[in-house]
Amino acid sequence: MISKKLLKLFFILMLGVLLVPNLGVDAATYGINIEHVEYCDLDDDGKEDDVYAEILVSMFEGTKNLIFKTTLKFDGEILHSIYRDNHVRTEDEMLYKFYFINVAYESGWYVLQSWFFIYNEEQSGFYFDITIFDPPGGDPDYPIGGGLDPGP
Template identity: 50%
Template structure:
């Protein structure tokens, strides 16, 4: 890693701000909000034991996140669907709907991660985090078992 990449890495790392369930990565990074989480019956087994979440990713001006590709790393059986606009630059919120327990998104320089856990008391706990993504040789290194989900 050369000096410029090292300085950029340090700058981005230092400028990460975590506010409640919302966060930004420096002045030009995206903003992610976990809006809603609940139990639902998605698999049709008659039990509301599946996790549903709504996550809003706000695209900020001046940044091309339109090449965004979602790589999915999962534990257990996860159903997911993603809605996104891959063609139009926008500053509005783009809605992502997830049916998941653990999912990782790779997009250019950053990895967005949302962790969900279901505790013994039945409560759903979730946290979100982000970190710079600098894959070796400049190529995305998607996790084993993951897949790239194409745009609509």
């Protein structure tokens, strides 16, 4: 009696192992990361009121139906927004470089957010990253509960 139960259990376990899909090293890795943000003088006007950002996007080459958006906000207001729809990836990782000219002229907390959304037959997903920074002349202490609304 015990041996039949063990045999059935063994059979069920083996069947379960065989039916689980193989997720090898080629499994997709998706992600977005704001690698670097700094205020500087990109347009040589003598003012450090520009913002330079590097954003790393990771996904499989050939991914289709990608919506990608990056937004720079100050005090809840959108200063600049970049949007791409129906973009097809050509590499596994791409480093996007953004140059926001004459946008960081007030002291206070700025929000840089970036996201992408994939929708097609193979996969779907939403990936997001955000960073908050304060250009020169602002308060060095982070305003907890400062009313920033990163939103989508």
